[in-house]
Amino acid sequence: MDYKDAGVDVEAGRAFVTQIRNLVHSTFRPEVLGGLGGFSGCFQLPTGFKEPVLVSGTDGVGTKLKIAQVLNCHDTVGIDLVGMCVNDVLTSGAEPLFFLDYLATGKLDKEQLTQVVAGIASGCKQAGCALLGGETAEMPGFYQVGEYDLAGFCVGIVEKSQLLDGSQVQVGDVAIALASSGVHSNGYSLVRKIISDRGFSWSEQPELLGGKTLGETFLTPTRIYVKPVLAARQAGLEIHGMAHITGGGLPENLPRCLGQGQxxxxxxxSWVIPPVFQWLAEVGLVSPQAMYNTFNMGIGFVLLVPPQQAQQAISHFESQNIAAYAIGEVITGSGELVGIPD
Incomplete structure (x- = not known):
């Protein structure tokens, strides 16, 4: 017997690397040293920093992958993978520099996984970071044929004096919410349970969703906020804190960017909740409390800014085609979020 008899096709793996080479190279920044195929990726730190701080983050896509695999639509989940990582790194004020991915599958399907990597490359371009390398693992018996899982890792950089750590936040700062593109990549175990238990198919087009199928709606990729937020900072907007609204929704994530005693x-x-969340609540009989603790409710990212700059922030993001809303303010307290249904 050989490795192929055991279900691992080494030659297919080599062919896959060749197939994705151009996609990976299309994301490279000037600081990338070398190309694809080594044991590691090399990246030279950008110049111009006095006290550079490296900021890292890692995440996955979760059970949203199940929908992509059922519908045989694999070109958006890579964007989700990048978005979940780079948006986290951004909350420290850091610019993402490079990204690494880990892709595990039961049997390597070059066409399927090339679509996945194309999505990852697209996400990296949206974030301005290089896809520096990755790992593809063929694991027969661990994953079924057609199944795969994704994990990502990102490194960013920020000047130490510009690092956001909660100490800059002041009572009276205004919370500026940036609209999400939809459900993003959290809460999909509940989404899938609602679809399954209520007997829906992914091809159905509920009237409330404006003609989109359930599959299209729930595969909409995570919005990447990196370039508009960094541009706002470079334009002089004073940002005291940032939060990426992921698992646990606003109640869990928004307080994470506060300082002590706040x-x-x-x-x-104060903002428009997209119809997809209304549909989930109605069809699944989900309480308002559970909705806010599971989903982003139309808000993917929040910035805390001085009150005199609130309108400037809203105007900036609207000029970038991102709806923005003033949704509240920082008060004295003990890290709680006030105003959410309980």
Missing amino acids: AIQIDTN
Whole structure:
């Protein structure tokens, strides 16, 4: 017997690397040293920093992958993978420099996984970071044929004096919410349970969703906020804190960017909640409390800015075609979020 008899096709793996080479190279920044195929990726630190701080983050896509695999649509989940990592790194004020991916599958399908990597490359371009390398693992018996899982890792950089750590946040700062593109990549175990238990198919087109199928709606990729937020900072917007609204929604994530002795008061009537969340709540009979603790409710990212700069922030992001809303302010407290249904 040989490795191929055991279900691992080494030659297919080599062919896959060749097939994705151009996709990977299309993301390279000037600081990348070497090319694809080594044991490691090399990246030279950008110049111009006095006290550079490296900021790292890692994440996956979760059970949203199940929908992609059922629908045989694999070109968006790579964007989700990048988005979940780079948006986290951004909250420290860091510019993402490079990204690494880990892709595990039961049997290597070059066409399927090339679509996945194309999505990862697209996400890296949106974030301005290089896809520096990755690992593809063929694991027969661990994953079924057609199944795969994704994990990602990102490194960014920020000047130490510009690092956001909660100490800059002041009572009275205004919370500026940036609209999500939809459900992003959290809460999909509940999404899939609602679809399954209520007997829906992914091809159905509920009227509330404006003609989109359930598959299209729930495969909409995570919005990447890196370039618009960094541009706002470079334009002089004073940002005291940032939060990426992921698993646990606003209640879990928004307080994470506060300083000691602070809380945040929000008004849930201050932004437009997209129809997809109304549909999930109605069809799944999900309570308002559970909705806010599971989903982003239309807000993918939040910035804390001085009150005199709130309108400047909103105007900047609207000029970038991102809806923005003033949804509340920082108050004294003990790290709680006030104003969410309980």
